[in-house]
Amino acid sequence: MSRSTSMEVRRKELLKDVSAHVAAVLVDLNIEKSKAQLAGNEVMAHLANHWGGQQIYIPKETDYWAGDHVMEIYNACRGGNFPEVALKFDISVRTVYRIYKRVRRRIIEENQGDLFNASH
Numbered sequence: 001m002s003r004s005t006s007m008e009v010r011r012k013e014l015l016k017d018v019s020a021h022v023a024a025v026l027v028d029l030n031i032e033k034s035k036a037q038l039a040g041n042e043v044m045a046h047l048a049n050h051w052g053g054q055q056i057y058i059p060k061e062t063d064y065w066a067g068d069h070v071m072e073i074y075n076a077c078r079g080g081n082f083p084e085v086a087l088k089f090d091i092s093v094r095t096v097y098r099i100y101k102r103v104r105r106r107i108i109e110e111n112q113g114d115l116f117n118a119s120h
Helices: 006-028 033-051 062-066 069-076 082-089 093-112
Strands: none
Touching: 006 033, 069 082, 069 093, 082 093
8 A cells, every 4th residue: 555645635725626626616606516527527637737747836825916915015025034924925935035126126227217218
């Protein structure tokens, strides 16, 4: 009898979750439940067959990249408190670093001006 690894368990949970979510969305759109479940299973099978064996990072915080939260996250950063900011906004520390770096670069560019196209 073989034991499932943590990765196998997580992979199965992901695929089941995708299948269930697709079915739930389709039922919400008034698709017959049996057809919605079939579609969910087909999407699950496609993901497993097409993407199986690959390592893919899926950030959970995609809303933050385009939302109004970006400046709020940036303003919450005070040097070494990135882990606390990540917890506060329920995003990864890596994303806090990315947001901080991107916003800081944009602010510097806005304040620095263009040396070659300066208006006199």
